[in-house]
Amino acid sequence: DVKVTQSSRYLVKRTGEKVFLECVQDMDHENMFWYRQDPGLGLRLIYFSYDVKMKEKGDIPEGYSVSREKKERFSLILESASTNQTSMYLCASRGTISYSYEQYFGPGTRLTVT
């Protein structure tokens, strides 16, 4: 089974702090994704990566950056956290061999910025 893990289930940070959210997948997937989930808005794509050191902006990249130094790890960085970044963050991965576009999700990190 594909396993996607996220470093923290719950995180509380202060405004202005630099925040790192880590995601690791164990299936050698090429593609990895970061979403944020807010009530009534569903999932919105922040960034995705289709290979090591490659990244593309999603629909809401402002205020975020990402890093992918190794194939299995995809990090989301909040350079200076703000209260409007309080949200649930979901990481996902997908392989290219199946051509199915099915994404596998981690359990999520609920981030609170105070």
Place this chain on the structure above:
Amino acid sequence: AQSVTQPDIHITVSEGASLELRCNYSYGATPYLFWYVQSPGQGLQLLLKYFSGDTLVQGIKGFEAEFKRSQSSFNLRKPSVHWSDAAEYFCAVGPVNTDKLIFGTGTRLQVFP
């Protein structure tokens, strides 16, 4: 623009009742279609998917969905709901030749005993 609409924000059913969750999409061709479920505090789990072929697809946990091209719909159904089905359900569209999935805003299902 491509989009996914889940018109029901919140649905309440009694345990044992049948269930249908609606999903409509807007896309110029037949996309890949998915239903995911999210239990409280958890990530998303794939219930089922449609790419081509038989328009009625079976998934896990007794769920099924029917693709209707003429209606641009991909509704999720279950004949008899269990209390453990209480969760949030997301429909998603994967347009061909892109890496992205487009998600609906979700339907929260509440099940009464």
